[in-house]
Amino acid sequence: MGGSLDIRELGELGLIRAIRRRAGAVGGVWRQGIGDDAAILRPRAGRELVVTTDALVEDVHxxxxxxxxxxxxxxxxxxxxxxxxxxxARPLGCVATLALPRTTPPERLGGFLDGFLAEARSSGCPLVGGDTVEGPVWAVTVTAFGEVRRGRALLRGGGRPADRLVVSGELGGAALGLALLEREVRPPAGAEPFIRRQRHPRPPYRLGAELAERKLATAAIDLSDGLARDLGHLLRESRLGADVHLDRLPLPRRFVPVCAHLGLDPLALALGAGEDYELLFTLAPGAPPVEQLGRRLGVRLTEIGRLRRGRGARYLRDGLPVPLPETGFSHFAAPRRIKAPKPAAER
Amino acid sequence: MGGSLDIRELGELGLIRAIRRRAGAVGGVWRQGIGDDAAILRPRAGRELVVTTDALVEDVHxxxxxxxxxxxxxxxxxxxxxxxxxxxARPLGCVATLALPRTTPPERLGGFLDGFLAEARSSGCPLVGGDTVEGPVWAVTVTAFGEVRRGRALLRGGGRPADRLVVSGELGGAALGLALLEREVRPPAGAEPFIRRQRHPRPPYRLGAELAERKLATAAIDLSDGLARDLGHLLRESRLGADVHLDRLPLPRRFVPVCAHLGLDPLALALGAGEDYELLFTLAPGAPPVEQLGRRLGVRLTEIGRLRRGRGARYLRDGLPVPLPETGFSHFAAPRRIKAPKPAAER
Structure with a gap:
């Protein structure tokens, strides 16, 4: 792909031209991509448009x-x-705002664009516009657009009593990866997948679209701030409670020994730490058994509990309630995100 | 309206709740606003969706x-x-990402939101989502959505030979305001409008929608980086040249004496300095005379020249070409935006 990009040589306009060239022409629903005051999208009939935005800031994220x-x-x-x-929703495209220091090494900017555009291509989410500005540190803001059939969007508030509570993939791996990176010690054997998971998340975004399309899920949220916290959002918006079986949480292979090596509590990571980017959703009563559904969709799915009347989550081990401390990531109130989880002994 | 917001007291979730409360419920084309993983828009039939994004960074912008x-x-x-x-396009709504230090004074955050939401209300562009994160300085990224009748969007590349070149409002005022603010001297008499113009731009965004709706304009661009530079974009995309009459540029009242007071070249500011946020557009041959059109639309409009075959802008005074230095703002290559224009003597 691209290679390096020297902003001081290119200037802002040259940089935009280089990005436009690398991003390539847009088509499909897009009438206009990079290169005008705005991008223009022609929506398909019978579809709703979904808009989301997220920022990553250097030394914070x-x-x-x-x-x-x-x-x-x-x-x-x-x-x-x-x-x-x-x-x-299925991805349609995105715009990105990039603030970066003028001292940014050319290979860093080139590498960033290569990674971004590779993911844009493989997900069918082309870059259609943006803004490049100077800033004291890197700050990347992406706004992405998707489409969903009219009335089929999954919201946090759609859950109903007795719906099964399901997570995709595995929990806690990204947080363990962060802990390994932040410790700066030689990672123990088997640590590589956790580090990759932290650096290079692969959210199962097609799963959500399948569930919505087939009307299988009643509510959904992605796991960005930790299961406990994100489940809290889903329950609050659905005005329901849930029973969650801790012994059913899907932990990655070698997760427990690597946690032990670092003195970390596996359960605290799996429940309380963020950036797994898995999908938490509730399954309608008529939907097939979870394992069967997972096989059909080609994704690991685990039923971890059920919604119930009431408020808040109740965590059970061997069928008995266990108390849990407040967990999950919050900007401003909590320690900075990149402060990795502390060893259990220090808490 | 709102008053102050203490992020350390509220935390991220409390802050989002406070913003959601102040922003109010959404309606119209929006099925879902703040409070889920994404906002959901139901596009109107026969309309295209327009998307734009811009970032403002503390100590840069x-x-x-x-x-x-x-x-x-x-x-x-x-x-x-x-x-x-x-x-x-007519505004439909927006999302905003706000990076800010945890030491942000509560009245600063409250004031920002008040100003943002007041403009969102008066322009019919409700805040429907966003992200709040910690950062070393303030960085605000807004992505705004609008709609335009199918096929009617104004692009930079639509100009045709002999189209009249028109600007709205007045040029150079915002740059003069910045110069006044950055000098930290007691502003001379009559300086207040320029400072207000810099701090509180009022782009004529309804004008663009009127021109598109009535098929009056062939091409358009907003003046964010200075007339010379933004006209350059329009000409490049239209693959044409233009003659621009310098004696016709619409300068604000008292602009020339206040420039003189600061030792600034009025023409350099009017042509080369950014942030006027006026509209530069080309008028189709069948459109009415510019002054008549301006009266009808309730906006000051000035015909400053015409497109012609060829490349690039030719600047004329008393009908004779005059050479101009390269001007306009560019990140990275040029001095930082907030470095105000230098006195003519230093150049």
Whole structure:
């Protein structure tokens, strides 16, 4: 693909031209992409448009010491695809605003664009516009657009009592990866998948669209701030409670020993730490058994509990309630996101 | 309206709730506003959707020493309304990403939101989603959506030979305001309108929609980086040249004496400095005379020249060509935006 991009040589206009060239021409629903005051989309009949936006800021969400520019490019789009998927939408395109220091190394900017555009291509979410400005640190804001059949969007508030509560994939891996990166110690054997997971999330955004299209799910949210917190959002908007079986949480292979190696509590990571970008959803009564559905859709799905009347989540182990501390990531109130989880002993 | 907002007290979730409450419920084309993974829009039949995004970064685009938070809130939406108008679109709504230090004074955040939401209300462009994150400085990214009748969008590349070249409003005022703010000297008599213009731009975004709706304009661009530079974009995309009469440029009242007071060249400001957020457009041959059109639309319009075959702009004074230096704002290559224009003597 691209290679490096020297902003001081290109200037703002040259940079926009270079991005436009690399992004390529747009088609499909787009009448106009990069290169005018705005992008223009011709919506398809019978579809609703879904819009989501997310920002990643250097030294808050990531550090170049522990991530590479290409992964950052991938991730800054992927976190938005995750939100689109959670609404049941298929990606249509995106705009990106990039603030960066004028001292940015050319290979860093080139790598970022390569990662971003590769993910844009593979997900069918072309870059159609944006803004490039100077800033004291890197800050990437992406706004992504998707479409969903009229009235089929998945919302947080659609859950009903007795709906099954399902998560895709595995929990806690990204947070463990972050802990490994931030410790700066030689990672133990088997640590590589967790680091990859942190740097290079692969949200199952097509799953949400399938669930919406086939009317299988009643509510959904993507897991960006940790299961406990994101489930809280879903329950609050659905005005319901839930029983969650801790012994059913899908943990990655070698998760428990690597946590032990770092002195971390696996359950705290799986429940309380963010950036898994998996899908949490509630399954309508008429939908097939979860394992069968997962096989059909080609995604690992796990039933972790059920919605019930009442408020808030009740966590059970061996069928008995266990108390949990407040967990999950919050800007401003909590420690900065990139502060990795503390060893259990320090808490 | 609102008053102050303490982020350290509210936390991220409390802040989002407070914004959601102040922004109010959405309706019209919006099925879902703030409060889910994404906003959902039901497009109207026969309309195309227009998307634009712009970022403002502290100490690059503005300083709190020279602007107030309420004006910043207004401006961060207004610059996007300007881009929508330049495409001929009517505003539908927006999402905003706000990066800010955790030490942000509560009245600053409250003021910003008041200014933003007041402009959102008066322009019919409700806030439907966003992201709030921590950052080393303020960085505001707004993505705005508009609609335009199918096939009627104004693009930069639609100009034809002999089309009249028209600007709305007046040129150079915002740049003069910036110079006054950055000099930190007691502003001379009559300086207040320029400072207001810089802090609180009022782009004529309804004008673009009128021109598109009635098929009066063939091409348009908003003046964010200076007439010379933005005209260059329009000409390049239209593959044409233009003759521009310098003696016809619409300068604000008292512009020349206040420029003289600061030792600034009025023409350099009117042509080369940005942030006027006026509309530059080309008028179809069948359209009425410019002054008559302006009266009908309730906007000051000035015919400053014509398109012609060839490449690039030719600037004329008393009908004779005059050479102009390269002007206009560019990130990275040029000095930082908030570095105000230098006195003529220093150039």
């Amino acid at each position: 990531f550090r170049f010491r522990t991530t590479d520019a290409r992964s950052l490019g991938h991730k800054s789009l992927a976190v938005n695809l995750s939100d689109l998927g959670a609404t049941g | 503005f300083r709190f020493r020279t602007t107030d938070a309420r004006s910043l809130g207004h401006k961060s939406l207004a610059v996007n309304l300007s881009d929508l108008g330049a495409t001929g």
